[in-house]
Amino acid sequence: MWRLALRTLKFRRTSFVATFLAMFLGAAIVIGCGGLMETGVRMAADPQRLTGAPVVVTGEQTYESNALTERHRIDPGLVDEVARAEGVREAVADVSFPATVLKDGKPLTGEDASYGHGWAGARLTPYALAAGASPVTGGEVALDTRLAERAGARPGSFVDVVVRGETRRYRVSGTAAQRGDHNPDAAVFFSDDEARALAGGRIDSIGVLPETGAPTSAVAAAVRSAVGDRAEVLTGERRGLAELPGTLSSRRTVVILAAIFGSSVVLIVMFGVASTLGLSLQQRSREMALLRAVGSTPRQLRRMILCETAVLSAGSVLLALYPGQLLGRLLFGVLTSSGVVSSSIVYHAGWMPMAVGVVVTVLAAAGATRFAGRRAARTEPVAALAENDAATRWFSVPRLLLAVFFLVNGIGLAVATATVMEDGPSLASTAGPASVLFCIGLALLAPGIVKAMTALLWLPVRALTGVCGQLALRNATTANVRMAGAVAPIVLLIGIATGTLYMQATEDAVSQRSYDRNILADYVLDSTTGGFAPDVLDRVRATPGVAAASEFVTSRGFVDAPDGPADVDLRGVSADGVARSLDLRPVAGSLTDLRDDTVALSDKKAGEYGVRVGDRLPMHLGDGTAVRPTVVALYTDNPKQQYLTLPASALAPHTGDGLPHQILVRSAPGALAEAHDHLARLAAAVPGTELDDGSSLAGRNNQIQQILVAANYTIVAMIVGYAAITVVNTLVAVTRKRRAEFGLQQLTGATRRQVLGMLTVEGVLIGVIATVLGTIASATTIVPYSMVKADSYLPSGSIGIYLAVVGGSLVLVFGATLLPSWRGMRTPAVETVKAA
Numbered sequence: 001m002w003r004l005a006l007r008t009l010k011f012r013r014t015s016f017v018a019t020f021l022a023m024f025l026g027a028a029i030v031i032g033c034g035g036l037m038e039t040g041v042r043m044a045a046d047p048q049r050l051t052g053a054p055v056v057v058t059g060e061q062t063y064e065s066n067a068l069t070e071r072h073r074i075d076p077g078l079v080d081e082v083a084r085a086e087g088v089r090e091a092v093a094d095v096s097f098p099a100t101v102l103k104d105g106k107p108l109t110g111e112d113a114s115y116g117h118g119w120a121g122a123r124l125t126p127y128a129l130a131a132g133a134s135p136v137t138g139g140e141v142a143l144d145t146r147l148a149e150r151a152g153a154r155p156g157s158f159v160d161v162v163v164r165g166e167t168r169r170y171r172v173s174g175t176a177a178q179r180g181d182h183n184p185d186a187a188v189f190f191s192d193d194e195a196r197a198l199a200g201g202r203i204d205s206i207g208v209l210p211e212t213g214a215p216t217s218a219v220a221a222a223v224r225s226a227v228g229d230r231a232e233v234l235t236g237e238r239r240g241l242a243e244l245p246g247t248l249s250s251r252r253t254v255v256i257l258a259a260i261f262g263s264s265v266v267l268i269v270m271f272g273v274a275s276t277l278g279l280s281l282q283q284r285s286r287e288m289a290l291l292r293a294v295g296s297t298p299r300q301l302r303r304m305i306l307c308e309t310a311v312l313s314a315g316s317v318l319l320a321l322y323p324g325q326l327l328g329r330l331l332f333g334v335l336t337s338s339g340v341v342s343s344s345i346v347y348h349a350g351w352m353p354m355a356v357g358v359v360v361t362v363l364a365a366a367g368a369t370r371f372a373g374r375r376a377a378r379t380e381p382v383a384a385l386a387e388n389d390a391a392t393r394w395f396s397v398p399r400l401l402l403a404v405f406f407l408v409n410g411i412g413l414a415v416a417t418a419t420v421m422e423d424g425p426s427l428a429s430t431a432g433p434a435s436v437l438f439c440i441g442l443a444l445l446a447p448g449i450v451k452a453m454t455a456l457l458w459l460p461v462r463a464l465t466g467v468c469g470q471l472a473l474r475n476a477t478t479a480n481v482r483m484a485g486a487v488a489p490i491v492l493l494i495g496i497a498t499g500t501l502y503m504q505a506t507e508d509a510v511s512q513r514s515y516d517r518n519i520l521a522d523y524v525l526d527s528t529t530g531g532f533a534p535d536v537l538d539r540v541r542a543t544p545g546v547a548a549a550s551e552f553v554t555s556r557g558f559v560d561a562p563d564g565p566a567d568v569d570l571r572g573v574s575a576d577g578v579a580r581s582l583d584l585r586p587v588a589g590s591l592t593d594l595r596d597d598t599v600a601l602s603d604k605k606a607g608e609y610g611v612r613v614g615d616r617l618p619m620h621l622g623d624g625t626a627v628r629p630t631v632v633a634l635y636t637d638n639p640k641q642q643y644l645t646l647p648a649s650a651l652a653p654h655t656g657d658g659l660p661h662q663i664l665v666r667s668a669p670g671a672l673a674e675a676h677d678h679l680a681r682l683a684a685a686v687p688g689t690e691l692d693d694g695s696s697l698a699g700r701n702n703q704i705q706q707i708l709v710a711a712n713y714t715i716v717a718m719i720v721g722y723a724a725i726t727v728v729n730t731l732v733a734v735t736r737k738r739r740a741e742f743g744l745q746q747l748t749g750a751t752r753r754q755v756l757g758m759l760t761v762e763g764v765l766i767g768v769i770a771t772v773l774g775t776i777a778s779a780t781t782i783v784p785y786s787m788v789k790a791d792s793y794l795p796s797g798s799i800g801i802y803l804a805v806v807g808g809s810l811v812l813v814f815g816a817t818l819l820p821s822w823r824g825m826r827t828p829a830v831e832t833v834k835a836a
Contacts (some may be wrong), residue, residue, distance in 0.1 A: 019312055020312050020316050021725065022725070022726060023312060023313060023316035023317070023320075023361050023364075023365060024316040024317075024319055024320050024323075025320075025725060026270075026357075026360070026361055026364070027316060027317045027320035027324060027357040027360070027361040028320040028323045028324040028327050028357070029265050029324070029327065030324070030353075030357040030361070031320065031321065031324025031325065031328065031349070031353045031354055031356070031357035032325075032328035032330070032331055032353075032718075033258055033265050033353075034258075034324075034328070034352065034353025034354075034356045034357060035325065035328030035329070035331075035347065035348065035349030035353045036254065036257070036331050036332060037254075037255065037258035037259065038348045038349060038350060038352060038353055039254065039328075039332060039345065039347050039348045039349070040251050040254030040255040040257075040258055041251070041255060042346075042348050043241075043247070043248055043250075043251045043254075043345065044236075044237040044238045044240070044345070044346045045237065045239075045241050045243075045244055045247065045342065045344045045345050045346060046237050046239075046240045046346055047182070047237075047239040047240045047242075047243065048182045048183050048184065048240060048243055048344065049121075049124065049125050049182065049183040049185075049187075049243055050094065050124050050125070050205065050239055050240075050243060051124075051125060051239075052123060052125055052126045052207070053092070053124050053207030053208055053209060053239070054208070054209075054216045054235065055207075055208035055210065055216060055219055055223055055233060055234070055235055055239075056205055056206070056207055056208065056233070056234045056235075056239045056242045057074070057078065057205060057206035057223060057231050057232070057233055057234075058072075058074065058204065058205040058206075058231060058232055058242035059071065059072030059073055059204075059205075059231060059232065059623075059624070060072055060229075060231065060232050061232060061241065061245070061248050062248065063558060063565060063620050064564070064565050066558060066565055066567060067246075067248035067249040067251060067252065068245075068246065068248070068249070068622060068623060068624050069246045069249045069556040069622040070245060070246060070555060070621070070622035070623040070654060070655050070656055071204060071245030071246070071623060071656050072245070072623045072624045073199075073200075073202035073203060073204055073623070074202065074203055074204075074205075075202065075203075075230070076093060076196070076201070076202065076203050078206060078227055078231060079091050079092075079093045079203070079206055081226050082206050082208060082223055082226055082227065084226070085219070085222040085223045085225070085226040086218075086219075087210050087214035087215075087218055087219040088209070088210060088211070088219060088222070088223065089209045089210055089212070089214075090208075090209045091206050091208055092120050092123065092206065092207040092208075092209065093120060093121070093192070093196075093203045093205075093206055094117065094120075094121040094124060094203065094204055094205045094206065094207055095116075095117060095118055095121070095195050095196060095203050095204050096115045096116070096117055096199075096204050096243075097115060097116050097198055097199050097657070097658075098113075098114070098116070098162075098163070098529060098530025098531070099115060099116030099161055099162070099163050099188040099190075099198075099530070100114050100161065100162040100163075100528075100529040100530065100687075101114065101143065101147060101151050101153075101159050101160070101161050101188060102159070102160040102161070102162060102167065102687055103150070103151050103152065105687060106687070107162065107528060107529055107687055107688045108147065108150050108151055108186075113185045113186070114147070114185065114187075114188060115185055115187060115188070116141075116163060116187075116188045116190055116198065117187060117188070117189055117190070117195060118189070118191070118192040118194075118196065119134045119135055119189045119191060119192060120192050121207065122134075122142075122176060122189055124207040125178050125180075125182055125183050127176040127177065127178045127179075127187065127189070128176065128177060129142070129174050129175070129176055130145050130174075130175045130176060130177040131154070131155055131174055131175045132156075132172070132174025132175060133155070133173050133174045134173065134174060134189070135173045135174075135189060135194075136173070136191055137191060137194075138191060138193065138194040138197075139171055140170060140171050140172075140191060141159070141172060141173065141189060141190055142172070142174045142175060142176050142189040143159070143172060143175055143187075143189075144175070144176050144177070144178065144186060144187040144188075144189075145175050145176065145177045147186040147187070148172070148175045153172045153175075154172065154175070155172055155173060155174050156171070156172065157171075157172050158170065158171055158172065161188060162529040162530065162687050162688060163198055163530070164530065164533065164659060165529070165530065165532050165533030165534075165659050166533050176189060200658060204242070205243075206231075216235055217235070220233050220235050240344055240346075243344075244342050244344060245656060246656070247342050247345065249556070250341045250342070250345075254335065254341055256428075256429065257335075259429070263433060265718075266360050267433075267436050267440060268436065268723060270360060270363065270364035270367070271364075271440050271443065271492065291304075306366075309366065312365065313361060313362050313365045316361065317357065317358045320357065320361075321354055321357075324349075324353070324354070324357055325349050327718075328347070328349050328353070329347055329349075331718075332347045395447075395448065399444055400445075402444055403441045403442075403444035404441070405441075406437045406440045406441030406444065407437075407438060407441035407442070408441075409437045410433075410435070410436075410437035410438030410439075410441060410780050411434075411438070411780065413430045413431070413433055413434035413437065414434040414438075414781070414783070414784045415784070416430050417430045417431045417434065417784035417785060417788065418783070418784035418787050421788060422788070423639055423788055423789055427785065427788060427789065428503060428785070431499075431503060431781050431785040432499070432500065432503065432781060434499075434780040434781050434784070435496060435499035435500075435777045435780050435781040436492075436495075436496060438495070438777040439491050439492045439495040439496065439777040440492070442488075442776075442777060443484075443487075443488035443489075443491055443492065446484035446485075446487050446488045446491070446773075447480045447481045447484040448480075449484075449487075449769070449773065450476065450480045450483050450484045450487055450769055451476075451477065451480040453768075453772070454473060454476040454477055454480070454765065454769075455477075457473075457765065458473055461473055461761065461764075461765070465757070465761050467754065468754055468757030468758045468760070469758075469761045471758040471761075472758045472762045472765060473761075473765075475758070475762060476762065476765055483762070483765070483766060486727075486766050486813075487766055487769050487770045489723060489726040489727040490727055490766065490774065490809050490812070490813065491770050491773045491774045492723050492774075493720060493723040493724060493727055493805075493809055493812075494770060494771060494773075494774025494777075494778065494805055494806060494809055495773075495774040495775075495777030495778045496720060496723065496778075497720045497723075497805045498774065498778035498782070498801070498802055498805050499777070499778035499779075499780070499781030499782055500781070501797070501801050501805070502778070502781075502782045502786075502795040502796075502797050502801060503781055503782065503785050503795070504713070505796050505797030505798075505801065506782075506785060506786050506789050506790055506795045506796045506797065507789060508796070509790070509796035509797070510789050510790050514641050517583055518583050518638065518641045519581075519582065519583075519664075519694055520580060520581055520583055520666060520694070521550075521581045521582075521664035521665055521666055522665060522667045522672060522693070522694050523664075523667070523676065523679055523691060523692065523693060523694055524552075524662055524664055524665065524691075524694055525540065525662065525665065525679065525682075525683060525690070525691055525692075526661065526662055526689065526690045526692060527659075527660075527662070527688055527689055528688040528689075528690065529687060529688030530657045531652070531657045531659025531661050532551070532659060532660050532663060532686075533659070534649075536663065536686060536689075537549060537550075537551055537574065537663060539682060540663055540665060540679070540682065541576075541577075543675065543678045543679060543682055544671075544674060544675070544678050545667055545671035545672075545674035545675030545676075545677075545678055546665055546666070546667060546668065546671075546675050546678075546679070547580060547666050547667060547668040547669075547671075548576070548577040548579075548581065548665075548666040549574070549577045549581075549663055549664065549665045549666070550573045550574040550577030550580075550581040550582075550663070550664045551572065551573065551574045551648035551649075551652070551660035551662070551663055551664075552571070552572065552573060552581070552648070552660060552661075552662040552664050553570075553571065553572030553573075553648045553652045553655060553660045553661070553662075554569070554570070554572075555569075555570045555572070555621065555651060555654070555655050556568065556569055556570060556622050557570045557619055557620055557621045557622050557644075558619065558620045559609055559618070559619050559644070560618040560619060560620065561608070561609060562610075565620065566608075566609075568605075568642070568643065568644050569642065569643035569644070570621070570622065570643060570645075570646060570651060571643045571644070571645050571646070571651075572647060572648035572649075572652055573594065573645055573646075573647070573648055573664075574648055574649075575592050575593065575594040575595050576592070577664065577666070578591050578594065578645070579591055579592075580666040581664035581665075581666055582645075582664075583638075584600070584636075584645065585635050585636040586633050586634065587603050587635060587636055588612075588613050588633065588634040589613040589631070589632050589633035589634060590633055591632075591633050591635075591645075593632040593633065594632055594633065594645065594646070594647050595647055595649075596647065596649075596650065597627070597629050598629050598630050598631075598632045598646070598647060598650075599617055599619075599629035599630070599632070599644055599646050600631070600632060600633035600634070600635060600644070600645040600646075601617075601631065601634065601635075601644045601645065602634065602635055602636065602637035602638065602642060603634045603635070603636065603637055604637035604642075605637065605644070606631065606634050612631065612634075613631050613632065613633065613634060614630065614631065615630070615631050616628040616629070616630055616631075617629055617630075617631055619644075621651070621654040622654055622655065623654045623655075625654050627650075629650070633645075648660050665679060665694075676691075679691050724808075724812055727809070727812050727813070727816065728812060728815075728816045732816050759817050759818055760814070760818065762817070763810075763813045763814050763817050763818070766813055767806075767809065767810045767813050770809065770813075771806050771809070774809075775802075782795045
């Protein structure tokens with residue numbers, strides 16, 4: 001049986017190449033998405049500045065399994081406890097904070113960020129003195145050699161450094177060169193006491209240097225025992241997370257992306273492989289009939305088909321392992337380049353994604369073999385030779401039940417999206433797969449749908465296209481199974497592409513409109529040197545033409561709700577300027593009371609949390625600090641901008657840099673130009689300050705949206721590309737199978753032009769039917785998503801998106817049918833018929 005299977009593969013190269021390609025690409029895509037999922041779950045980063053410490057102690061980066069978005073600093077008293085742990089030779093405290101060297105009053109930032117550290121932490125990279133001495137007093141600094149060269153500084157000279165929003169003058173005690181180029185950022189080293197004071201008295205991490213010969217695992221265990229639950233102990237490639245506070249919060253984004261598209265990819269690949277292999281088996285019905293006629297049993301035919309499938313599956317998945325890894329790295333590269341995750345995160349793709357890719361491909365092929373090969377294997381020899389009968393028999397109870405299963409689940413997800421899901425990151429997790437499931441359900445019923453729609457289109461098509469149309473209509477009626485094989489992948493292509501693209505367009509438009517309406521400021525001052533000192537806000541308010549100004553801080557935190565921590569956006573503002581800077585409409589209390597330990601929130605959120613004005617709201621800020629601010633105001637809920645508002649002075653110390661990075665400015669009536677001129681002069685006087693229009697905040701929010709758009713579109717392009725290849729595979733295979741039919745038509749009097757005209761009408765029928773079905777399927781994603789996101793049944797976005805998707809699908813249809821047919825008809829018709 002194996003010999004027969006191999007000989008069949010040899011002489012059926014065209015159909016088997018199409019099947020092999022579907023399996024190969026499917027396995028590669030699944031492996032790629034699986035690698036993305038594994039990377040998100042493991043979320044590890046190689047150390048950079050702390051590469052010299054085999055063990056790193058840092059603050060807990062989660063709160064009740066939720067990732068913190070800000071750095072959780074630790075008590076300096078832990079240094080002595082870690083140093084006393086068994087196997088520890090030395091414990092080195094490390095701090096990191098923005099520190100920008102000025103040259104001619106301008107920041108020396110360049111392409112790299114610049115951070116200050118204590119000199120003790122220099123050995124963790126390691127850095128070594130290249131000239132001069134280490135800083136020992138509060139007025140001294142040591143610069144890394146690259147920064148010193150750019151600043152034109154040397155030991156004994158003086159430099160201005162912006163730290164905590166203030167410009168201070170320091171004497172350069174020496175320069176330090178790093179070994180290995182692990183740290184990509186510029187480094188300014190202070191004395192340990194000065195660095196600790198500038199960092200707020202707490203430390204970021206502790207680098208542990210083990211005794212000679214002490215195993216890292218044993219030292220890490222001893223350190224964990226010493227610190228308990230007060231800190232986290234990292235080893236290996238996870239040490240880099242101590243240098244990337246907030247990185248774990250991107251795990252959710254990566255995992256959601258991988259899960260949503262991974263599940264869709266698995267379904268699409270299984271459908272694509274099954275449909276391609278099923279079509280190949282259907283085209284061999286005459287061959288199966290002849291084998292049955294010469295004495296082959298159904299069991300032998302099933303074994304032969306299974307052997308063929310096994311050979312194709314084994315070859316395709318083995319060849320797909322390495323391309324799958326490359327595809328996964330490509331997807332991860334898109335995420336890192338667009339800013340979804342840090343470029344320091346390590347891409348992981350172990351055996352699990354490969355195993356999933358292998359299992360999905362093999363299961364899809366095995367399922368197709370069982371369902372598509374069963375009819376050919378069980379049909380009686382004489383009946384099997386009746387090709388026309390075999391080509392029209394498609395309905396079966398298992399097929400109907402499977403179609404109903406997919407259709408019901410697709411509709412169920414659409415209904416759940418519209419009625420149960422709330423506007424948020426997880427909304428797409430039900431809306432996206434709805435169209436995929438519905439497309440597959442329609443594809444399973446495609447033969448019956450094609451026959452019914454052909455009957456509806458019979459009169460107009462015949463009236464408009466004459467003889468060519470009549471031939472095409474008869475083919476569509478008598479060979480509806482064959483035409484359905486061409487319609488099904490196009491339905492999948494149109495349904496998925498249209499649904500996903502309009503879903504993203506709606507998300508972009510709603511987010512942009514909401515942010516535009518929420519920001520009332522005319523101008524925004526931005527700091528590129530770590531934030532603004534408190535006195536800058538007073539200087540802005542005293543600027544001629546300025547009516548109001550407010551500090552602006554963004555972060556994320558958690559409300560300690562009864563059913564567990566609720567992830568929320570946080571905004572820090574100044575009470576005296578918030579009313580004119582943000583569109584917050586109070587319904588209770590007053591925003592002017594937003595000072596010290598207070599909070600304001602929407603009336604809807606207050607109802608969810610069970611609080612009123614005057615109540616305490618238990619929360620954890622972005623760095624894990626527990627607070628209980630008093631509710632002083634409630635404002636009208638904005639479903640698209642649901643954040644809690646706190647005083648900037650209370651929120652900023654719990655962010656990475658500890659200072660506000662932005663100041664929102666509202667100009668006085670009729671003084672827009674005057675305010676701009678004066679603010680421009682103020683910005684020039686404060687090093688590292690930039691002046692932008694208020695619309696720039698909305699633009700930055702749109703940039704954040706575009707980060708996810710880049711990743712989203714890349715993955716969608718991959719899925720649509722696979723669907724497109726499936727379309728081409730299917731149509732080319734069908735067209736090549738019909739060469740004898742075209743030759744016979746020519747021998748009976750049809751011209752080449754008439755045959756191509758018939759194929760053109762068939763292509764139009766395929767395109768119209770697939771477009772109608774694909775549009776219906778895409779509505780299961782678009783309509784519920786738009787209802788929740790935009791309170792509208794219609795999505796945002798240009799009609800050009802839909803026209804481009806449909807037009808691209810039609811190009812594939814005609815390209816994959818007319819071109820092979822035209823090439824095939826260059827061979828004399830007699831030879832084509834004889835070859836069949």
